[in-house]
Amino acid sequence: MLADSALWNIATTTIAFHACPFRRKTGRQSHVPVREEQEGTPLMSDAPLLQEPLHSDVGSAFHNRYPLPVRLLHWTRAAVILALIALGLIMTTLPETIAAQFAWMYPTHKEFGVLAFGIGVIALVVRTRTVMPPHPAGLAPWETLLSKGVQAGMLILAIVVPLMGYAMSSSYTQSDGVPFFVGDLPELLPKNDRAFAIFQWLHETLAYTLLGLIALHIGGVVKHRVLDKGRETDVLGRML
Ligand code: HEM
Ligand code: HEM
Structure with missing residues (x-):
């Protein structure tokens, strides 16, 4: 019962996070690479990522650094x-x-x-x-x-x-x-x-x-x- 309600909480929080209208505009709350977010490609996409990690420094001055x-x-x-x-x-x-x-x-x-x-x-x-x-x-x-x-x-x-x-x-x-x-x-x-x-x-x-x-x-x-x-x-x- 307790496990069920914890699972329900996680599921609703995740849905609310992904449906949030401000998330795409600011692009700062996200933990997914920006390119995937912009182009709407699925998270498990096997498209090549940038040479430098996109997500490790989201929100920092070096976010999405050029190679x-x-x-x-x-x-x-x-x-x-x-x-x-x-x-x-x-x-x-x-x-x-x-x-x-x-x-x-x-x-x-x-x-x-x-x-x-x-x-x-x-x-x-x-x-x-x-x-x-x-x-x-x-x-x-x-x-x-x-x-x-x-x-x-x-x-x-x-x-x-x-x-x-x-x-x-x-x-x-x-x-x-x-x-x-x-x-x-x-x-x-x-x-x-x-x-x-x-x-x-x-x-x-x-x-x-x-x-x-x-x-x-x-x-x-x-x-x-x-x-x-x-x-x-x-x-x-x-x-x-
Ligand atoms: C990205 C590369 C370059 C930039 C940004 C650049 C920029 C300039 C600028 C701003 C002037 C002054 C223009 C004026 O007020 O009359 C000038 C003059 C001149 N440039 Fe360049 N230049 C470049 C490459 C080259 C190259 C490769 C050559 C020759 C191999 C060259 C030869 C000259 C000469 C001879 C003048 C004097 C022209 C005159 O006496 O009226 N420049 N350049
Ligand atoms: C002090 C001077 C400069 C500063 C502070 C500066 C800064 C920047 C920054 C922050 C970016 C990344 C922009 C973005 O990600 O949207 C950029 C890109 C770029 N800058 Fe500059 N820049 C300067 C001078 C120049 C000059 C003189 C050129 C001349 C050709 C230039 C050509 C480019 C190009 C073509 C890009 C696109 C990325 C690339 O293809 O390399 N920049 N610059």
Whole structure:
């Protein structure tokens, strides 16, 4: 009799927990992996889980963390790209009489620009072979759309901007070459100053578009850090 009533209690509590309308919205009370919860797949699903456990740290700053290679590539690329934009801006606004501009600023910008291209390609390949954590279920639909769009834009521009830089340098009739640490890379495009002007415009415009997307990206991370601290939508811990 006592056993029966204990069993009844457990059963009703479990049903109430799973039927709770707030559970899906906050996603914090749950002990099941978020992806299963979002997609409604059964608990015993044999679909592959993320490489890092989803449930052990629910509610902590590191909930749904990105795999280590993705985190390392993210921060390396972030540092390289932000430094490249700053250096690009400085070197193109300095007066031409300053020797450092052509002695090391342009060559360093090109070297690290080619490196950024390499990181961008490796990051894309790693992404296709990694199960990435899902976007937090607690985001409004417009926030998910904006965040996905901004991330896709950054992934594409992080490859296209250095390609335009290479095309600009390569087609310039008075180019100093494209150095890459151990030696010069071949300049594959035919020399043509009209083509150079187009690539120069594309490189500049797309680099500042990338900067705009990065500003939106950082703004979003900071917004959720400040307003949703500790919740599932406070995503900074996923990338640390
Ligand atoms: C993600 C990689 C890169 C970023 C974010 C980037 C960003 C920038 C920025 C912001 C400028 C200043 C534009 C202006 O205000 O006129 C610039 C200029 C320049 N970049 Fe890049 N760059 C990258 C890669 C490259 C690469 C790979 C090369 C060449 C191999 C290159 C060559 C140049 C040159 C020659 C300039 C000066 C253009 C001029 O004098 O008008 N960049 N870059
Ligand atoms: C201080 C600057 C930055 C901070 C604090 C930051 C933070 C973050 C965080 C917290 C995430 C995870 C977002 C989520 O899970 O929804 C993320 C993802 C991402 N970030 Fe950043 N980020 C920074 C700079 C950059 C820069 C400069 C880029 C340039 C390409 C970038 C590209 C990305 C991409 C593409 C993702 C999606 C995950 C991936 O494919 O690697 N981030 N970032």
